[in-house]
Amino acid sequence: MRAWSITILVLVAALSAPGDVIRLKNGRTIWADQIREKKDRVEYDVGEDTYAIPKSAVDRIDAGGVAPQHTSTAGSRDVPEFTPPTPTFSHEADITEKVIRDGEVDSDALSALEREGKPELAATGYFLAGKHEADHGNLPQAKHYLETALRFQPGNSTLLTYYSACLYRTGHAPEAVSYAERAVRADPDSPDAHAMLGFVQFASDHTADAIRAWKKSLKLRPDATISQYLARAERETTAESEFSQHESSHFNLHFEGKQTPESFRRDLLATLESDYDDLVRDLGFSPHNTIIVTLYTEQAFFDVTRAPSWVGAVNDGKLRIPISGITSMTSELTHVLKHELAHSFVTQMSAGRCPAWLHEGIAQLEEGRSSATHGRPLAQVFVAEREIPYNVLEGSFMQFSSPEATLAYAESLAAAEYIRDTYGMSDLPRILERLSQGSSTEAALRSTIHADYRQLRDELAKWLKDKYGE
Numbered sequence: 001m002r003a004w005s006i007t008i009l010v011l012v013a014a015l016s017a018p019g020d021v022i023r024l025k026n027g028r029t030i031w032a033d034q035i036r037e038k039k040d041r042v043e044y045d046v047g048e049d050t051y052a053i054p055k056s057a058v059d060r061i062d063a064g065g066v067a068p069q070h071t072s073t074a075g076s077r078d079v080p081e082f083t084p085p086t087p088t089f090s091h092e093a094d095i096t097e098k099v100i101r102d103g104e105v106d107s108d109a110l111s112a113l114e115r116e117g118k119p120e121l122a123a124t125g126y127f128l129a130g131k132h133e134a135d136h137g138n139l140p141q142a143k144h145y146l147e148t149a150l151r152f153q154p155g156n157s158t159l160l161t162y163y164s165a166c167l168y169r170t171g172h173a174p175e176a177v178s179y180a181e182r183a184v185r186a187d188p189d190s191p192d193a194h195a196m197l198g199f200v201q202f203a204s205d206h207t208a209d210a211i212r213a214w215k216k217s218l219k220l221r222p223d224a225t226i227s228q229y230l231a232r233a234e235r236e237t238t239a240e241s242e243f244s245q246h247e248s249s250h251f252n253l254h255f256e257g258k259q260t261p262e263s264f265r266r267d268l269l270a271t272l273e274s275d276y277d278d279l280v281r282d283l284g285f286s287p288h289n290t291i292i293v294t295l296y297t298e299q300a301f302f303d304v305t306r307a308p309s310w311v312g313a314v315n316d317g318k319l320r321i322p323i324s325g326i327t328s329m330t331s332e333l334t335h336v337l338k339h340e341l342a343h344s345f346v347t348q349m350s351a352g353r354c355p356a357w358l359h360e361g362i363a364q365l366e367e368g369r370s371s372a373t374h375g376r377p378l379a380q381v382f383v384a385e386r387e388i389p390y391n392v393l394e395g396s397f398m399q400f401s402s403p404e405a406t407l408a409y410a411e412s413l414a415a416a417e418y419i420r421d422t423y424g425m426s427d428l429p430r431i432l433e434r435l436s437q438g439s440s441t442e443a444a445l446r447s448t449i450h451a452d453y454r455q456l457r458d459e460l461a462k463w464l465k466d467k468y469g470e
Helices: 091-099 105-115 119-133 139-151 156-171 173-186 191-203 208-219 224-239 262-283 298-307 329-348 356-367 374-385 402-423 427-436 441-448 454-466
Strands: 021-024 029-032 034-037 041-046 050-052 058-062 244-247 251-255 291-296 321-322
Touching: 021 034, 021 041, 021 298, 029 041, 029 224, 050 119, 091 119, 105 119, 119 139, 119 156, 139 374, 156 173, 156 191, 173 321, 191 208, 191 224, 191 298, 224 298, 251 262, 251 298, 262 329, 262 356, 262 427, 291 298, 298 321, 321 329, 329 356, 356 402, 356 427, 374 402, 402 427, 427 441, 441 454
Parallel strands: 251 291, 291 321
Antiparallel strands: 021 029, 021 058, 034 041, 041 050, 244 251
16 A cells, blocks of 8 residues: 555644634624524534524624634644545545445444455555544544554554654654654655654654754655744754753753752742642543643743743643743742643643633633632623623634733633533533544533533523622
């Protein structure tokens, strides 16, 4: 079986789909695939989900256009996605029809392919099954199918690259390195194999190796996204050229010795370890790998991350924290550490599929914040129907202005706090589990708290009003 051609993307798909736009009175916009106006509300479809908002909140509806693309949310890992493979041989269409029936993988068909005793056909079938599950977000099952495909063709570069990406997306980047290296050895001329090797090396704290892998990938095939990640890694290397490291049970701390006294580093790691134990207890989960934490000066932080000025820390798979002028643990830093660490847990628990509002809601809960801080004005926002819709908050907050970000974080905290207080803390990990298995956000909500976005919004509005008044 010759290698399938794949393209690895690490931000948002480069192509934008046309659609209709709902322009809200609060200035926000909602892009939708289809829009239906009812008597008192506007219903709209985004992918497989249907939402509704009060008509009183809508300024106008414009037909046509191209939805803007935003970078991935702070706190999430940038995750590779795949384009469909090109045809490999004359039987592929037949195999696809056998393996994928009515949108589901047919396990009996896979077993039948195995019984034919032709490794190439069996590997093709299990690859198609794995790709189908990966495309639908069910990464644990995709990993299983790809493992089986590799039993039949252990030296296939494309299978190794896909499997590396699956491990990476489920929080097993160090384990993925050996598979990505095998993919490169199997096909030294594959830009995708070199690109994937770079991603898993970068996530495993081997930045210099990642830079070399990405440069090889770009030499084989120019790619704007890989170029962006290469530039980012090179900025990190420049900023951290004289940094030292210190390890604890679960963390690898990068720091500039002149900026961080030894006692401060010791207290910081102790705080992180304590936070780690709290999160394991609250969420019932322990991350698979050592977590990288880097302490920057203010200028170096913004040079490396290119984050908006209102951002106080970033978790892009590594915890990046500015500490200019701080030489000992403070209450504010303690909150920041636990907030950012919570993002690492949520990312792995959801296989990188958690919406930003839930990411930020859980992180704020874990750092000890309460909706009481903004409870009354937030209740008034919901009564006036001027909140940012939660489906809009599924994407990154990084494009928001400072006032918009303040509202987005307040809504996120309120939703997570409402779910915890009404249904129990255990339902938050259950939602993350459903997301990791490929459920959309709304489907995950329905299967846990039995509410779609409209019901969640209405229930939350009542909860806020009862708790804090108008």
